[in-house]
Amino acid sequence: MSDNLPAVRGTTPHAREERAAISVRPGSWWRTKKDLKSHHGRTAPAGSILLCTDVEYAHGAPHTIHLRDTPASRSDDDIRRGRPVSGWQMLYDELVSEYEPVSEADALASRDREIAALGYEIGEIQADIQTRQHDLQQIAASVPTGPAGLLGAGDEADVEGRQEMAVRMRESLEQRSAEISRISAEITASAEQMQARSTRLSAYYEERGIAAAASIKPVAAVAGRIMEQVDTIGLYAGTNVAADLIIDGASAPADAPLHLFQRKLFLDEELLIHLLDGGADFEDVDTLFERLRDDPALVQRIFGAPRAAILMQPRRRKKERITAPGDIGATIDRIMREQEDERAFMLVRDGERVCHVTLPDFLSSAPRLFPTPDDIDAPYRRRSWYRDEPDRVIGQDDLGYAKATEEFRQLALMYERFLIMMWGLHDRLGIFGPITEGSGYTNFADPGFQQENFRLVMDDQALIGPNRPAWRDYVKQQNARLRPGSRIVAFAHRLITPEIASHVVSYDSRTHRENWKARPVEPISLATVRRSGADLVVDIEIAREVYDRSSYEYRQRVTKLAVPLNHPSQRGETGYIVIDAIDSRDLDFYLDSRSQREAYLDYAAIVIEVRDLLRAEQRRMRQRSSG
Template sequence: MLVLSVRLVDDKPHTIILRPHPLQFGTGRTLRWRDKTGQAQQAWHGFKEHRFLLLDFLRLFEFEPDHEAVRAKEVAQIQTNMARLQAEMVEAQADPGRMNAIVEAGLREARAKTLGHTPRLRDQDQDEDSEECVAGAAVPQRPSRSTDLAFPVSQPPVDPSIAAIATGTLSEALETGITDQKIGALRTAAQQELQIATIKASWIQGKAGEISSELAKLTPFFDEKAQAALAHTEEVRNYVGELLDGIGSLNLYVGEDVVVQTICEGASAPRSEPLTFVQAKKLMDEELAVFEDLDQRFDFESEARFFDALRAHPALIEQVFPTQRCVLVMCVSRRHIDYGDTWTNTVRNEENAKVFMLVRNGQNIHRVFSPVESHLGSARLFPTKADDQSMFFRGIDGNKIRFEDVAYSDALNAHEKHALHYKRFLILAAGLDHRLKLFGDFHDEGESLAFVSQRFQDRWCRFLHDDDAGSMLDGGVARPSYQSWIDSKNAYLRPGSRVLCQWRDLINPDTASGITKRTYQDHGRGFTMTANALSPMECVVAYKDGCDVCVDVHVQIDSYRSDRQFNAKVRVSKFRPNYWDHEEMPYLVLDAVEPEDLRWYIHHRNTRVNHLSYIRFFKQALKLVEAERAAEEPARQALLQALNDGCVGPEHERPALVHRAVIAWRAAHRGKPLPHPQQKATAEWRRLLDQMFSLSREGMGLVAQVQEFAERQGYAPLRLVLSGKSKHVLYAAPQEDECDNRLMPHAWVHRITLTHTKTRFTEVSRKWALLPSKAASETTQHEWPGAQEWVRDSNFSSFERKQEIMGLCERFEQSVAPFLSTPDTATFGQMAADYLAALRDSLDTSKTSVVLPVLAFPIALVSHKNTGEMGYLCIANRRAYRVLASLVPDDDFCAGYIREIKRQMSRSFADQEKFQSLWNRARDIRSDWQLIELDVSAFSGESPYIKAQAIKSVSQAARPPLSALMADWYEKWHKDASRFCRIWHPEAHIDANGKLLIDAMLGIEQPQGYCPVHARLVTYSSHSRDGGVAAPRYARWLDVAPIDAELPECPRPEIGIGMSSSTSEYLNRAEAIAAMTQTETSRGSMLVPSHERPDAPQPPQGVERLLIIPCDEAL
């Protein structure tokens, strides 16, 4: 084998690389081994080279002086084989006898394969002579399998005259006379000629393939000669490569193709300041974002903004450069910016990622571009400990490559190339110092030429390892990520909270449905704004609306029709992160935000990776909070002085007492500013003093006294807090019999306001409240174990609201009773007056149609499992005026109400005939009452009338069924809605089997003759326009069956015939047949039972089939 290379380590041979034998080169095999854990591993190893350590090589191999003769002999053997194969091919083509022998051998092989697939012979056939079987004339043939198609098929002998005709011309065949027997013989002869030609071609192709294989064996021998020539010159090539690397390094030193740009000029750094090399790569956009507001479009074309900012903001220079004399590397951005197409993205993002050097010497700042390709993509200025030998000295199985391994020399070479990349940075810096004095005066005059030495660097340079976690000190208490910090502050969201809102990112169809419109498109944000906020960002105070915490935004309609301005409601608590597109932070609750936290996240370099999403927002929040602090400073100082004068609390804790009291007071007073020190006589100033005094007494027996109070009341204490109004408040868990677990678990606890006497606490007031996870208006003084289990949420806005909503369902019988029989005059007057008021409101809701109020009575409560939305399931009547007209007492007073209702409705109808028809239509108990779904806010006061716009649907089963009974409709609705909703209903409305019990109360019964059926209309039609494929004779029919029986499947039509079907439900068979008869009579057709036409397709048992045929055909 040829020695390709001798790898040196410390100028001594270490690894010998051999080229495999030419006949083995390019092949390979699978290597198998077990790792440290005992797991079997395998990998494919190709024979491209063999490596041996020096001692193993010397032990296993010896020099072959006659290597050229050995290779020549091996090549000659291959050439001899090729000549032999070529001679066999030429001889067979020139000698008919030789070719005939090949053909006969092929035919015998084909017969043998055919016999191998012949069915088993009878016993008497097996006694026949084997030679006769080989002849094959009398052996029966079976059709060959698909896998036998590649083999020639044996044929019986063919008459030579017939063969001559088969291989001759058409005219010659006609002259001999053609009969059926001759045509069969000609077919047999043609098949045999095809078989012979196939055998000849296969043999020739086989020989050609053998010649190609032998020829391919020669290529590695010739490649080996070229590799041998390269191996002889390896030492020279390595030497030249080292010279070229050295020349490249010298080019950096002398400044060839090195570009230096001046950014700032000024005084130099003091001579005592060493030169600092900063390890981490800085990002231009992330550094500039602290001082300027950037957006997604910032890229390499915007770099002038950064250099202008360096000249304008000395603080930016201090932020980027850690010392007055230092060197660092920087690129524009790490972000992938989408420019619209793939090619532009690639080119421009490569420019954004190109690395350059920045050099600072006092007030002098320069930018340096290196021509070295690897420098343009460098991750840092000098390597980390993670970039040591471990990243190169690892094998394919993860084990460390040691000196004794054959891969050691390759790992060492890769490590040296990696080190050269960083050494060239140092050489570039040395050239900048020698040629341009770019770093200023920081070392002795005679030391310049020793710039790259270890001694020089130890004395005059410093290396800042700010990108190497293993070299950094612990930074103290770990802060949460910026998103976790935001979430923790937004958890303080309560009515009265101060909320900084960025409207474009906060407003979406979930939070502000009144000023947004969904677009249902793949591009864009998925919605459009129907009105735009007048200010992009505002600090507003939150308020409660139902279960939601809301804020108001001042918006303006921007259209050619209107420029109206108004306040729109934004439901902040309904914001869902990552559901709608938003580029920046949507909102931040400022109640517990400290300016020190904002500054830390703004200036923290690792957090600024996400600067586009938060930093502009944080800078605005910081301005607001700092302005508030400046305005509060006189009051804070006066409060601190009051603590000092009264010697309240330890001296070092007093500033914290002031701060905690101020946060609680402002949160409790909806963000109002602190009272001025000149207002010391006011009640609010006294509350602040009381707040600080109470906070200073934490732990002084309060907890034990409060716990003793809770135990007297029979409650388990959860949390003791001091409110923003300087009141002690106890949160206590309710007793079991106080919990309301209907529809969803009980979520409220007792919030008990306490007053403190000399010996104990007593109760001032109490209410049901949710235990907040955080509340800026309350200062927690103690929390008992188990308190977090009661930090719950509820879809109900309050405990009282839950009782009110569910009470409406429980009062169904009481509420509906007046509408089921004629009431007294006073009761009817109230019912009609309520309807008139609701009618006027409903008629005003639309200018194009008449919208009437709906009479509705809740019977169940529904909560959507995903969204938590609450709704009623109601028994409703859309024609309430009919109900009132049928219940009017026999007196003129009540009749007057009906006349007024009729007059109000009549005025709204443009078509008076249509109105009269609607008014005079007879009341239908079944069609009047129905199930509808409403939002829980649809009812106002005690009136049972609601606007039709409040009706919604949470279930596809909200449509009425065939049955007239509400119980059947409810069963169908409940089966569908229970899949995605929680449903609660009063026990009085449902029987033990879950059936609704209100049909008898409402007087609803099944109509006479109720026997539901379903009917399927089947139609066949021809697709052929020219009548090539005719439709079947009986092309249309109607199948009718009981509702609980299955209708038969439609027979599959023939090719060219289309089929369609439709299914409907009817009260009974007669109604189904009557409806179809009416339709078909107008079309000139009639229905005929299928049993009257025996030749027609018949239905299965239990199904009635009615054929639809033209009337003239039926006659």
């Protein structure tokens, strides 16, 4: 017996062996040996028969058991409030020590007796209601109708006698009214009891449906594992896997190891294009291929080794795509485009050759090519609700241990599938080059082959890097130098707001969008800061289409707009950066750093503009000095 099997603390190995011989499966029935009480205060009296709805396994053995309480366990208040039948969770050893198995025939016979008892109760309540209804009818029939019936038809002179009769009749009617109210309330209460028992009765038949569904769970689980194996074998055979040659050329030497880069790259962060339109997306994959063909430096930057494999996804974050309210077709198109942006692919380099590999859906969602230590530990850790408390390790005595082992198995399966897919690609298409030649190995799954030929580059973990401030902090440091005469690069669409220039831009509260009545001539421009009253401002050229009555044509009129800096309405993204003390090498860092490029839309357009401006000035200065 494996030491990994769950066990109650203090049990002997012999007792553990005996208990492990007791079979448990979904759809089986179990009887309590004694009165039980849960941590939540629920009770299960001795002799209660409960249905097993699920069994969670750990290391191939039953670990966490799910039982469904009896339909009789719900109180009338539970039924009235719509509370479902409760469930019990326990470790396997708790089950076999506190419950005993019951045959399906005995369990159903017990339920039939409970159903019969409920039916008898419902009949008794119904008979009681009918009796009370008969009592109401008798009371109603005894009540006189009309003034003559109430006061009698005696001599008009006998006024005093009729007054006494009226008092007695009123008292009698009040008693009968109270009796009617009491009987009506009792009928209502009995009706509620009958409804509760009818609902409880339906729960018994619902339980039989749940038992039938639970009984096929083991078969469904086996079928699921078979389909997992089919999908895994299909990866080796190339099912839903396609490889296209992007760049042809010579292979890397046979002894060049295969570098597997852990970190998933993102196409939009690598290309840094369409910066004013939300960045690149899945439609720019061909643009990446073209740049790889034209730029060997980009190939080296992305792959970093002569023989390498990386994961890449079009976008990390969703691209803002505006759709008109109520336009269902546009909404569906936007959702489909977002799904394509999340579909990862693999790029493989072998010397001068580069291939693009299309992945099946169950691999394209992988967060990285192989797991980090945190990924491996995550299924077995439960985060604390409190910041200062450490995460709690999920052990074999935890109810969540079986679920944790299944999460870990799924995690291991995903990365195992990557390996099998690459093995199949090599055997079928040879996209990794002559890596197996002379090695004595033919199997990518062989640990000896992996140790000799794989290099795992753990670039998606907490590593020590350059001690540079984050981009936003860097901008704050530079912008602290702002003064009259400072040179800045201005991002016009961020600086000009409806509060500053309502004749240029306004805000539509219905669509929550800005409407530009005029446009900046240059969205990103170089400007010199000047003082205007108490404000520091820059002049930005604005172009507007105006109608020329003399020529009967629209012409563009350009005017200068004095835009204050640090206006309260300029919220959110950085609208400018002071370039007086910027070194172009600092900007190269923010463009080259993948960790910084995660937020590239906030700064990349400005950085590229500033870098190009500074380099142009440096070239002019060198030309002057050389001249």
